[in-house]
Amino acid sequence: AGTLGSAATAKGRYFGAAVSAQYLGESGYVSTLNREFSSVTPENEMKWDAVEANRNTFTFGSADRIVSHAQSRGMSVRGHTLVWHSQLPGWVAGLGAADLRSAMNHHITTVMRHYKGKVLAWDVVNEAFQDGGSGARRSSPFQDKLGNGFIEEAFRTARAADPAAKLCYNDYNTDGVNPKSNAVYAMVKDFKARGVPIDCVGFQSHFNSASPVPSDYRANLQRFADLGVDVQITELDIEGSGGAQATAYGNVVNACLAVSRCTGITVWGVTDKYSWRSSGTPLLFDGNYTKKPAYDAVLAALGGS
Numbered sequence: 481a482g483t484l485g486s487a488a489t490a491k492g493r494y495f496g497a498a499v500s501a502q503y504l505g506e507s508g509y510v511s512t513l514n515r516e517f518s519s520v521t522p523e524n525e526m527k528w529d530a531v532e533a534n535r536n537t538f539t540f541g542s543a544d545r546i547v548s549h550a551q552s553r554g555m556s557v558r559g560h561t562l563v564w565h566s567q568l569p570g571w572v573a574g575l576g577a578a579d580l581r582s583a584m585n586h587h588i589t590t591v592m593r594h595y596k597g598k599v600l601a602w603d604v605v606n607e608a609f610q611d612g613g614s615g616a617r618r619s620s621p622f623q624d625k626l627g628n629g630f631i632e633e634a635f636r637t638a639r640a641a642d643p644a645a646k647l648c649y650n651d652y653n654t655d656g657v658n659p660k661s662n663a664v665y666a667m668v669k670d671f672k673a674r675g676v677p678i679d680c681v682g683f684q685s686h687f688n689s690a691s692p693v694p695s696d697y698r699a700n701l702q703r704f705a706d707l708g709v710d711v712q713i714t715e716l717d718i719e720g721s722g723g724a725q726a727t728a729y730g731n732v733v734n735a736c737l738a739v740s741r742c743t744g745i746t747v748w749g750v751t752d753k754y755s756w757r758s759s760g761t762p763l764l765f766d767g768n769y770t771k772k773p774a775y776d777a778v779l780a781a782l783g784g785s
């Protein structure tokens with residue numbers, strides 16, 4: 481198969497990209513998206529500040545445009561993200577505990593019902609753990625006012641809102657075995673043991689020279705899969721260029737393919753020119769939508785040509 485999406489499909493996986501609604505009118509962007517990708521993740525449009533900037537006033541326009549585009553092309557959608565400390569409107573941080581709990585559950589329920597049947601998997605909670613060796617939860621309005629239990633509550637609310645959607649926990653710097661991924665692992669293990677609804681774990685996989693693809697990437701994905709959840713590579717980008725970047729991308733794809741419960745890969749953007757990394761060339765297509773060596777390596781690893 482000659483595209484990323486079709487080659488991934490042949491391997492029983494999706495291959496997705498983060499998409500911004502503002503570029504859906506650009507022909508090079510859209511033609512590349514439509515040709516190559518079988519899944520999309522709205523890059524910013526489903527975040528709390530985008531959909532509920534003011535309490536109980538929901539604005540879905542930009543996210544709806546992405547979801548409609550995906551549906552019209554038969555692409556699946558990853559919903560990103562329901563509960564996150566960043567891109568959170570100020571009014572949320574100002575609430576007291578009881579009100580915050582109610583606002584969190586109302587937000588999850590309203591957004592998930594709006595997209596019921598249209599979103600394959602949701603990042604229910606994003607980036608709730610600290611970096612470094614402590615394994616502790618990250619400070620956030622949710623953590624600080626509701627305690628560790630906010631994550632469990634979010635997942636239970638999400639399951640009730642759309643029972644068919646896959647519910648994921650998503651984080652970064654958890655790609656290899658390390659204290660942060662150990663802490664997430666312990667949480668997922670506890671959730672599975674106690675019947676807290678969780679279906680998948682997302683590994684963002686933002687790599688650069690200081691944080692390269694870990695040598696135990698596959699083993700880490702596998703240990704989570706062995707807990708009985710799917711794993712997904714959710715925000716892949718790799719700084720660099722040329723052969724080194726291509727090799728790293730190929731290694732990521734091979735790691736996913738080696739784990740039967742690794743159900744898909746999403747790269748965090750279509751083209752280098754719109755990457756969240758203001759400098760650098762971390763993606764598969766350059767600014768002219770020309771395929772890079774990294775593209776060829778990904779396609780080859782997927783068994784395409």
Ligand code: G3I
Nearest residue numbers: 498523524560561566567606607652684686715748755756
């Ligand atoms: O919406 C405003 C717009 O009104 C304004 O005109 C413009 C001017 O700069 O800013 C716009 O907001 C920007 C937003 O993206 C939408 O374009 C923010 O400044 C900018 O900070 C924001 O960056 C996003 C970032 O998350 C915010 O945390 C990136 O695009 C997005 O790629 C990035 O994605 C995150 C994932 O959600 C979670 N994991 C890490 C990943 C990379 O940081």
